[in-house]
Amino acid sequence: PIDSVDPEQAISAPSIHHWFGTDVLGRDLFSRILRGSRISLACALAGAATALLVGVAWGLIAGGGSRQRDNVMMRFVDLVDSIPLVFLVILVASVVRGSVIEESGGGLGVFFVILGFVYWTPMARVVRGETISLANREWALAATALGSSPQRILRKEILPNLVPTILVTLTLIIPRVLLFEAFLSFLGLGVQSPHVSWGTLARDAFEVLNPVNTAWWLVLYPSLVLAMSLLALNIIGDALRSDLDPKDATK
Numbered sequence: 001p002i003d004s005v006d007p008e009q010a011i012s013a014p015s016i017h018h019w020f021g022t023d024v025l026g027r028d029l030f031s032r033i034l035r036g037s038r039i040s041l042a043c044a045l046a047g048a049a050t051a052l053l054v055g056v057a058w059g060l061i062a063g064g065g066s067r068q069r070d071n072v073m074m075r076f077v078d079l080v081d082s083i084p085l086v087f088l089v090i091l092v093a094s095v096v097r098g099s100v101i102e103e104s105g106g107g108l109g110v111f112f113v114i115l116g117f118v119y120w121t122p123m124a125r126v127v128r129g130e131t132i133s134l135a136n137r138e139w140a141l142a143a144t145a146l147g148s149s150p151q152r153i154l155r156k157e158i159l160p161n162l163v164p165t166i167l168v169t170l171t172l173i174i175p176r177v178l179l180f181e182a183f184l185s186f187l188g189l190g191v192q193s194p195h196v197s198w199g200t201l202a203r204d205a206f207e208v209l210n211p212v213n214t215a216w217w218l219v220l221y222p223s224l225v226l227a228m229s230l231l232a233l234n235i236i237g238d239a240l241r242s243d244l245d246p247k248d249a250t251k
Contacts, residue, residue: 010022010023010024010025010026011023011024011208011215011218012026013215013217014217018030020033020217020221021215021217021218021221023204023205023208023218024204024208029201029217029218029221029222030221032196032201033198033201033221033222033225035196036196036197036198036200036201036222037198037225039191039195039196039197040178040181040182040197040198040199040226040229041178041229042112043111043112043115043177043178043181043190043191043197044115044174044175044177044178044181045174046112046115046116047112047115047116047118047119047173047174047177047180047181048119048170048173048174048177049116050112050113050115050116050117050119050120051116051119051120051122051123051170051173051177052123052166052170054116054120054123054124055120055121055122055123055124055126055127056123056124056127056162056166058073058077058120058124058127058128059123059124059125059126059127059128059129059130059131060127060128060131060154060158060159060162061073062074062124062128062131063127063128063129063130063131063132063135064131064135064150064153064154064158065150070128074125074128077121077124077125080117080121081121085118085180086187086189088114088117088118089114089118089184089189090189111181111184111190111191115177115180115181118180119173119176119177119180122169122172122173123166123169123170123173126165126166126169127162127165127166127169130162130165131154131158131162134157134158134161134162135153135158139157140153140157140158143157164244167240167244168237168240168241168244171233171236171237171240171241172237174233174237175229175230175233175234175237178226178229178230178233179226179230181197181199182197182198182199182202182226183199184199185197185198185199185200185202185203186199186200186202186203187203188203198222198223198225198226199226201218201222202219202222202223202226204218205218205219205222206219
């Protein structure tokens with residue numbers, strides 16, 4: 001079993017039986033990292049999905065509406081961006097504490113909301129700017145002249161043309177959410193026991209390390225897996241941007 005405890009094997013160096021060594025309770029670190037990948041990647045995807053839904057809707061409504069509505073909505077985005085991230089995490093956590101959101105997902109629902117609330121603003125800014133740009137294109141002006149409603153133009157004409165830009169922005173958000181989750185979990189503000197993520201594994205490792213006990217593998221392997229995942233996601237993002245970025249397509 002992944003969480004089987006073997007005190008006799010506690011803090012054992014990597015070997016043929018335990019590829020990444022064991023932790024302070026004798027649990028296999030390789031299995032723990034595999035288990036933590038589910039939570040870490042789920043947090044990244046949940047935060048990106050929230051940014052996608054909220055950010056696209058917010059940007060479309062702001063960019064496709066009147067100038068007064070656009071100013072009000074974007075000032076709110078500026079307000080959210082001006083709040084320090086750690087303070088924003090504490091604020092959102094206190095608001096949803098004890099709610100149905102916190103009880104969902106075994107207590108991870110509140111963390112998914114936090115990650116999504118932090119990272120929807122970049123998506124909203126990009127979508128809003130592209131919406132204003134597309135609304136001034138000839139085909140959009142022609143649709144307006146033919147009597148199409150603003151809502152129909154946004155839904156049928158502008159939104160489909162936003163898909164490449166949205167996908168490019170999404171590839172930037174996913175690794176940022178993954179790194180932010182690890183940072184919060186390392187500080188003790190993110191994933192909590194009995195759940196495990198790459199950030200909590202690194203935090204547990206630093207609690208064990210001391211001048212006498214230098215169990216380097218407890219820090220190295222979770223950090224290495226996180227770094228390799230971020231590198232892979234950024235490489236995939238660069239490839240998608242090269243193929244889908246509208247600015248590159250016009251060159």
